[in-house]
Amino acid sequence: MRPSLILVFILLSAPAVQAQMYRWVDVEGKVHFSDKKPKDAKAEDISDSIKPTNTDFGGRDAKQQLQHYERNKAAKRTEKKQSEEHASAVKRQRNEQCQTARKHLKVIQGRVIFYDKNNNEIKVSETERAQKAQELEAQIKKYCE
Numbered sequence: 843m844r845p846s847l848i849l850v851f852i853l854l855s856a857p858a859v860q861a862q863m864y865r866w867v868d869v870e871g872k873v874h875f876s877d878k879k880p881k882d883a884k885a886e887d888i889s890d891s892i893k894p895t896n897t898d899f900g901g902r903d904a905k906q907q908l909q910h911y912e913r914n915k916a917a918k919r920t921e922k923k924q925s926e927e928h929a930s931a932v933k934r935q936r937n938e939q940c941q942t943a944r945k946h947l948k949v950i951q952g953r954v955i956f957y958d959k960n961n962n963e964i965k966v967s968e969t970e971r972a973q974k975a976q977e978l979e980a981q982i983k984k985y986c987e
Contacts (some may be wrong), residue, residue, distance in 0.1 A: 863889045940986040947978040 847870035865875050879885050950971055956964040966974075 853905055862887060927950040936985045940982060943978045943985065947975060947982065950975050951977070 864885040
């Protein structure tokens with residue numbers, strides 16, 4: 843009987859364990875957070891606005907957390923797949939632009955006659971042809987390297 847009375851006495855005399863969290867701003871305007879109330883500043887008790895972390899609420903919530911984790915995992919896999927497909931499409935497009943620019947450059951490096959879409963000859967000066975060749979070389983440098 844005596845050990846039970848001692849245990850009851852200890853439990854009743856111990857203060858309740860309650861985590862407190864305080865927020866205050868010092869004279870320099872810096873925001874501080876602490877579990878101890880400052881002596882020289884007015885602090886706001888923000889304990890009620892903070893959610894507990896790493897808390898196990900039992901099996902039901904564990905199932906929900908697992909489902910949430912699986913959904914996130916699936917979403918990340920989908921996002922990664924879409925990203926890889928996009929990167930692959932961009933790579934194919936760049937490769938096509940590279941091949942087209944190389945083909946056109948090869949054509950206009952020598953003597954060439956330009957035609958419009960109605961097969962009428964277009965007069966192009968040597969300077970214009972050289973400028974077009976430089977533009978194609980710039981495209982090749984951009985898309986092929």
